[in-house]
Amino acid sequence: MANITLRVNGTSRTVDVDPATPLLYVLRNDLDLHGPRFGCGLGQCGACTVLVKNEAVRSCIRPVSSVAGAEITTLEGLAKDGKLHPLQQAWIDEQVPACGFCQNGQILTAKALLDKNPTPTDAQIRQGMANTLCRCMTYYRIQAAIKRAVKATSTASARSESEVIA
Amino acid sequence: MSTRRDFLKTSGFLVVGLSVSGLGNDLPLEAQRALGAGPYPDVDFRQLDSWIVIRQDNTATFYVGKTDLGQGTGTAFRQVMSDELDFPYDKTTCVMGSTDVTVDQGGSGGSDALQTDGYPMRRVAAEARRVLLDLASSRFGVPVSGLVVADGVISVAADPSKKVTYGELIGGRKFNVTLTGNNINATTGAAKLKDVREMKMVGKSPRRYDIPAKVDGSLKWAVDVKVPGMLHARNVKPPSAGAKLVSIDESSVNKMPGFVKVVNKGNYVAVVCQREEQAINAARALKVNWQKPATAPFPTSENLFAYMRQASPTLSNPPAVVGNSDAAIKGAAKVVEAEYEIPFQGHVSIGPAHAMADPSNDQLTIYSNDMKSYGLRDGVAEFLNMPRDRVRVVWMEGPQAYGRTAADDAGFEAAFLAKEVGKPVRVQWMRNEETAWDTKGPAFLVKTRGALDAQGNLVAFEYDARSADFNHLNYNEHDTVLVAQLTGARRAMPNQGSAARPEEVYAIPNRRAAMHVVSMPLVWETPLRTGNLRDPNGPQSNFASESFIDELAAAAKADPIDFRLKLLTESKEDDSGFKRARSIAVIKAAADAYKWDTRPSPRTIGSGEILTGRGIAYAIRSQTVVAEIAEVEVNRRTGRVWVKRLVCAHDCGLVINPEAIKRAIENGMLHSVSRALYEETQFDGEKVTSVDWVTYPTLTHNDVPETIDVVLVNGDPNPNRPDLPHYGAGETICKPTMAAIANAIFDATGVRLRRVPFRNARVLAALKTANV
Numbered sequence: 001m002a003n004i005t006l007r008v009n010g011t012s013r014t015v016d017v018d019p020a021t022p023l024l025y026v027l028r029n030d031l032d033l034h035g036p037r038f039g040c041g042l043g044q045c046g047a048c049t050v051l052v053k054n055e056a057v058r059s060c061i062r063p064v065s066s067v068a069g070a071e072i073t074t075l076e077g078l079a080k081d082g083k084l085h086p087l088q089q090a091w092i093d094e095q096v097p098a099c100g101f102c103q104n105g106q107i108l109t110a111k112a113l114l115d116k117n118p119t120p121t122d123a124q125i126r127q128g129m130a131n132t133l134c135r136c137m138t139y140y141r142i143q144a145a146i147k148r149a150v151k152a153t154s155t156a157s158a159r160s161e162s163e164v165i166a
Numbered sequence: 167m168s169t170r171r172d173f174l175k176t177s178g179f180l181v182v183g184l185s186v187s188g189l190g191n192d193l194p195l196e197a198q199r200a201l202g203a204g205p206y207p208d209v210d211f212r213q214l215d216s217w218i219v220i221r222q223d224n225t226a227t228f229y230v231g232k233t234d235l236g237q238g239t240g241t242a243f244r245q246v247m248s249d250e251l252d253f254p255y256d257k258t259t260c261v262m263g264s265t266d267v268t269v270d271q272g273g274s275g276g277s278d279a280l281q282t283d284g285y286p287m288r289r290v291a292a293e294a295r296r297v298l299l300d301l302a303s304s305r306f307g308v309p310v311s312g313l314v315v316a317d318g319v320i321s322v323a324a325d326p327s328k329k330v331t332y333g334e335l336i337g338g339r340k341f342n343v344t345l346t347g348n349n350i351n352a353t354t355g356a357a358k359l360k361d362v363r364e365m366k367m368v369g370k371s372p373r374r375y376d377i378p379a380k381v382d383g384s385l386k387w388a389v390d391v392k393v394p395g396m397l398h399a400r401n402v403k404p405p406s407a408g409a410k411l412v413s414i415d416e417s418s419v420n421k422m423p424g425f426v427k428v429v430n431k432g433n434y435v436a437v438v439c440q441r442e443e444q445a446i447n448a449a450r451a452l453k454v455n456w457q458k459p460a461t462a463p464f465p466t467s468e469n470l471f472a473y474m475r476q477a478s479p480t481l482s483n484p485p486a487v488v489g490n491s492d493a494a495i496k497g498a499a500k501v502v503e504a505e506y507e508i509p510f511q512g513h514v515s516i517g518p519a520h521a522m523a524d525p526s527n528d529q530l531t532i533y534s535n536d537m538k539s540y541g542l543r544d545g546v547a548e549f550l551n552m553p554r555d556r557v558r559v560v561w562m563e564g565p566q567a568y569g570r571t572a573a574d575d576a577g578f579e580a581a582f583l584a585k586e587v588g589k590p591v592r593v594q595w596m597r598n599e600e601t602a603w604d605t606k607g608p609a610f611l612v613k614t615r616g617a618l619d620a621q622g623n624l625v626a627f628e629y630d631a632r633s634a635d636f637n638h639l640n641y642n643e644h645d646t647v648l649v650a651q652l653t654g655a656r657r658a659m660p661n662q663g664s665a666a667r668p669e670e671v672y673a674i675p676n677r678r679a680a681m682h683v684v685s686m687p688l689v690w691e692t693p694l695r696t697g698n699l700r701d702p703n704g705p706q707s708n709f710a711s712e713s714f715i716d717e718l719a720a721a722a723k724a725d726p727i728d729f730r731l732k733l734l735t736e737s738k739e740d741d742s743g744f745k746r747a748r749s750i751a752v753i754k755a756a757a758d759a760y761k762w763d764t765r766p767s768p769r770t771i772g773s774g775e776i777l778t779g780r781g782i783a784y785a786i787r788s789q790t791v792v793a794e795i796a797e798v799e800v801n802r803r804t805g806r807v808w809v810k811r812l813v814c815a816h817d818c819g820l821v822i823n824p825e826a827i828k829r830a831i832e833n834g835m836l837h838s839v840s841r842a843l844y845e846e847t848q849f850d851g852e853k854v855t856s857v858d859w860v861t862y863p864t865l866t867h868n869d870v871p872e873t874i875d876v877v878l879v880n881g882d883p884n885p886n887r888p889d890l891p892h893y894g895a896g897e898t899i900c901k902p903t904m905a906a907i908a909n910a911i912f913d914a915t916g917v918r919l920r921r922v923p924f925r926n927a928r929v930l931a932a933l934k935t936a937n938v
Contacts, residue, residue, distance in 0.1 A: 099236030100380030137836035
């Protein structure tokens with residue numbers, strides 16, 4: 001066991017764990033951050049995704065010691081000043097989730113994608129999201145939500161009308 | 167009597183169903199009692215207070231014994247109940263599926279949430295409205311006929327200044343109204359249901375209330391439950407199916423950090439540790455000596471269909487016969503025969519099975535996302551020999567995999583481990599366990615034979631299905647769940663099992679449909695145990711029957727839609743659900759939406775690398791009818807099939823929430839595209855070798871169609887009738903997808919694929935064989 005200090009969602013948190021522990025279990029069980037979830041433990045599905053220095057990282061295979069001091073953002077930390085991130089808002093406007101279990105990884109992977117490329121083509125969205133799996137198969141709406149967020153972000157007044165009522 | 171306060175003191179984890187209400191704690195005594203630390207008797211379905219709570223601030227909570235699998239059924243329940251109650255939708259909440267606070271409506275299954283369970287919900291809400299009107303009548307001294315009710319406020323028609331809210335009439339108090347009905351589905355009061363045309367929320371699309379918390383990370387899922395002193399467990403599965411445990415070397419793990427205990431009974435082994443990663447490490451490190459069974463538990467997946475072809479059925483149902491197909495085939499101008507193969511496919515949840523069980527207070531509380539929470543409660547009580555009212559299941563949201571998954575097993579395992587260790591224990595399966603050992607959709611082998619007369623009329627259709635679905639499991643049963651099998655507590659004989667017949671209503675003069683069950687050599691303790699996977703047999707039977715209808719249409723040189731419509735219009739008779747008329751309506755609606763060009767398949771095969779084609783299939787499930795058109799691109803060089811466009815015309819009667827249902831249909835179609843193109847559980851002679859997302863590939867973002875069109879159809883001959891039924895929607899669309907894609911591939915290439923899935927290599931080989 002060892003004391004490790006993490007920067008998570010803008011706050012410093014110190015935990016006493018085996019340094020080889022995957023970041024996922026520290027976030028979930030020591031820091032009570034449940035956005036990242038166990039899906040495969042193999043880095044294949046993306047359910048455990050967090051942002052480390054704005055890169056989408058699979059926390060199930062990332063030893064906690066390797067991210068000490070780095071800025072980590074979980075789904076809980078994506079909203080700013082009580083306002084949802086445009087991607088989260090698009091996810092609601094598009095009514096994306098079915099069960100919702102994988103959506104943490106979908107949203108954060110999309111966030112990292114748009115940070116690098118704010119106006120991706122359809123093909124770039126498909127490619128950028130290809131390794132983030134959804135068993136409910138909400139892919140069609142996820143892609144629509146990403147495009148909706150791109151539109152909402154790129155034009156100030158482009159918040160498109162939702163087809164579903166509030 | 168226990169109180170809510172006692173519960174909070176003794177448990178430390180609040181019932182989540184109620185914490186989501188966020189609408190105050192002034193629950194009536196009946197609901198408060200249910201929150202106590204046990205015992206947990208069944209909630210009385212004949213008490214109106216068991217279903218509806220109205221508070222002084224004019225908010226209401228509906229208590230229903232269903233679970234939401236991520237398709238928005240909770241939102242739909244609020245819509246229909248708000249409508250019957252005449253209460254503002256946005257002032258309501260819904261509590262679902264926890265055995266001690268909601269009546270036993272069975273949880274979820276069979277896509278019957280609205281078709282069956284929606285009716286008692288509507289009736290109790292209508293009854294509450296009636297009772298409230300009576301109360302207002304007494305208060306104002308005005309007969310009910312002189313009252314007006316809207317949005318939870320009752321006013322006097324002649325003097326609208328006289329008004330009272332529901333909250334003022336009943337808030338904080340009990341209805342104390344006894345309902346009638348021989349069973350929960352028949353629950354009713356004296357009130358009549360509304361004319362569906364007068365319902366205000368039905369047919370609208372309020373946003374699903376569960377989505378915001380799934381998007382901002384605030385939802386507490388079953389997988390998140392944590393109580394003080396909770397331990398973590400991981401299973402150690404036999405390395406090969408049917409292996410017997412010889413010995414365990416506990417010294418291989420008992421010095422590891424956080425080690426608590428190895429739990430073993432029969433062939434069931436689990437390791438319990440303080441922390442989750444410790445349990446994972448210890449379960450991997452534990453040395454267990456297993457003995458493989460003397461005979462192979464099953465064939466290899468490559469040899470599966472050869473095995474199924476030669477195996478003696480363990481069950482053959484008497485065939486369903488119309489006319490004389492043998493004679494018709496003998497006299498026919500053209501006879502077509504085909505054989506279709508659908509492999510085992512997994513549920514393969516994105517989040518492996520999990521549950522937490524807390525044995526505090528000599529009770530057992532299981533936190534689970536199991537869709538059948540009541541069955542879990544009953545089964546665990548019997549498995550652990552506990553009185554049923556000392557066990558409860560708190561249902562919480564979880565990852566879905568659309569059927570009876572290992573969530574059942576994990577619930578039993580957590581309960582078993584908690585009792586063994588005497589402390590709260592959380593168990594979760596690892597990815598390899600989930601993909602290999604979760605229940606499977608059954609493999610099918612279907613032989614078909616059909617005959618056309620000289621004019622191209624279909625005169626005979628024979629269907630002969632073999633399922634490898636021994637279907638020996640019911641669900642949540644103390645003597646069939648995996649831990650019961652592994653601990654030796656299983657029953658002596660499995661169930662007989664079943665196969666499936668096509669459910670279309672084509673008028674064909676001579677028909678024969680036979681169904682058989684063949685069994686794998688190993689029936690128990692096997693990773694090939696079957697469990698209902700979205701439908702559960704329909705995608706298989708429909709793949710065969712709707713592919714074959716297409717083959718017959720091609721043999722008759724008829725357009726695939728014309729050919730089907732002719733079979734549906736041959737007869738003018740219809741059943742009480744108007745399935746024939748509604749089948750015609752959905753097929754026409756799908757054709758219109760797609761802008762179908764009438765011609766036989768295949769089209770003239772192109773010369774480029776990409777070949778394009780379209781195919782249709784249609785299906786009935788219970789009372790719901792759907793038609794689906796797939797447009798595909800087949801890459802001649804790689805064999806890759808891309809489903810570029812999907813069109814679905816869908817008639818499930820009265821639609822409660824159109825936007826939610828559209829998404830459920832889209833997702834259901836894509837799940838089926840995944841099964842058609844990629845999914846197959848593979849195994850060698852001793853174990854399942856599909857153990858992760860590489861060895862069990864599924865659809866990805868790269869494969870998503872360019873467009874999906876869903877058309878909601880109301881094909882009822884009297885579409886505006888006041889009692890238009892709401893049928894089930896979840897699963898029907900999963901039936902026709904495989905055939906629609908196979909038919910589209912045939913249209914594009916002239917090559918007929920009769921073996922699922924249509925992975926690149928299989929498609930490429932078929933194209934090469936046909937010189938395409």
